[in-house]
Amino acid sequence: MTTQKIGVAVLGIGSMGGGHVQAFRSSPWVERVVGYEPTAERAKERGQELGIPATTDLESLLHNPQIHLITIASPNDTHCELTLRALRAGKSVLCEKPMGVSLAETQLMLAAERETGRFLQIGFECRYSKLYQMVKDWIGAGLIGQPLNSHCDYLCSEFLLRDSWRSKSPSGLIAEKLCHYLDLPRWWFEQPVVELYSQAAPNFVSYFNYSDNHNILYRFANGATSSLNFVMATAETFHGDPLRDMLDQQWDDGHRLVYLLYGTKGAIETDVFRRRIRRWEFTDKPDKLHSKIVETVTFPSSADELWFHNAPGQNIRISQLVAEGCLPELTATDSYESMKMVFAAELSEREHRIVKLNELD
Numbered sequence: 001m002t003t004q005k006i007g008v009a010v011l012g013i014g015s016m017g018g019g020h021v022q023a024f025r026s027s028p029w030v031e032r033v034v035g036y037e038p039t040a041e042r043a044k045e046r047g048q049e050l051g052i053p054a055t056t057d058l059e060s061l062l063h064n065p066q067i068h069l070i071t072i073a074s075p076n077d078t079h080c081e082l083t084l085r086a087l088r089a090g091k092s093v094l095c096e097k098p099m100g101v102s103l104a105e106t107q108l109m110l111a112a113e114r115e116t117g118r119f120l121q122i123g124f125e126c127r128y129s130k131l132y133q134m135v136k137d138w139i140g141a142g143l144i145g146q147p148l149n150s151h152c153d154y155l156c157s158e159f160l161l162r163d164s165w166r167s168k169s170p171s172g173l174i175a176e177k178l179c180h181y182l183d184l185p186r187w188w189f190e191q192p193v194v195e196l197y198s199q200a201a202p203n204f205v206s207y208f209n210y211s212d213n214h215n216i217l218y219r220f221a222n223g224a225t226s227s228l229n230f231v232m233a234t235a236e237t238f239h240g241d242p243l244r245d246m247l248d249q250q251w252d253d254g255h256r257l258v259y260l261l262y263g264t265k266g267a268i269e270t271d272v273f274r275r276r277i278r279r280w281e282f283t284d285k286p287d288k289l290h291s292k293i294v295e296t297v298t299f300p301s302s303a304d305e306l307w308f309h310n311a312p313g314q315n316i317r318i319s320q321l322v323a324e325g326c327l328p329e330l331t332a333t334d335s336y337e338s339m340k341m342v343f344a345a346e347l348s349e350r351e352h353r354i355v356k357l358n359e360l361d
């Protein structure tokens, strides 16, 4: 049986949308890629830069039988409405994170997926990154025993810019950035999160509509705990997305994106800015618990995208799933659980209290 190639429409062909276009153009399961922008000027400019047809007529894309997959790479507060329209038009949808900017929006997106029965996958692309898949594989192979604790430190320079939609967005950085880093431990630990507490100090960045720092602490159903500490502002200023290149310089100027996971038999550290993943083994000896680094894997700068920013790999895989009529690899229900952590953290900071995740159901 030959698989029919699909047509893809990318809604929002800015920075991330441009990456989507390139990934789909390289996919063997895709035969056409078109773009959508709300204004004619922007559609023309970006269509020409990317070398694709780009339109301002969303309805025509939604009703075009040659378009099978709609991907949404527009500002966060448009994700819900565009997803609902695309699913209800019978399209498969890949929507960039976050899955909505409020709990109500996330629930609407989940309800639309259930009501239409269509394909909906949220762009939690870290799940396709080799660095984080290796953590999953090492835990799955029992190499650290049962995971019981994880810490994530994410420290970076301000890279959203004073006058961008991001710095003025009604939703904050927990939804915009940290949803990835709350989603990963849920995936690794394979446990539901039951409660969460978060705090934010006053801002370093005066022009954000939201906090630029968060200390989030949460507990899983089996008693395991995790924390995520984030500060945007402290590292040396970088004029671009600091996760895309220049890691060699940045690892020592204050940038950090490190996970430490502790299990009953060992530990794992992932370190994006050092391009490294390491593993410790614990041995219970008569004098004390001994710990030894037993495995270190590094990757070259040429493989950065594959190792920790594998949106292209995710998109190509999704085009295959849609072309072959398969279900999403990452379900909307699962992404909803990570988004509940986002909104629980926002609620916890507003009300200065521990939030039980089932309060949000």
Ligand SMILES: NC(=O)c1ccc[n+]([C@@H]2O[C@H](COP(=O)([O-])OP(=O)(O)OC[C@H]3O[C@@H](n4cnc5c(N)ncnc54)[C@H](O)[C@@H]3O)[C@@H](O)[C@H]2O)c1
Pocket (backbone or CB within 6 Å): 011, 012, 013, 014, 015, 016, 017, 036, 037, 038, 042, 072, 073, 074, 075, 076, 078, 096, 097, 098, 123, 125, 165, 176, 311
């Ligand atoms: N997965 C990741 O790691 C990752 C990384 C970066 C961005 N993103 C997500 O991708 C999305 C876009 O981010 P970006 O950095 O490309 O922003 P961007 O500002 O570069 O691009 C957004 C584009 O959307 C267009 N747009 C505005 N309103 C629109 C609407 N109503 N419908 C369609 N298009 C519209 C803008 O004109 C612009 O071209 C965001 O949701 C962001 O969170 C994800």
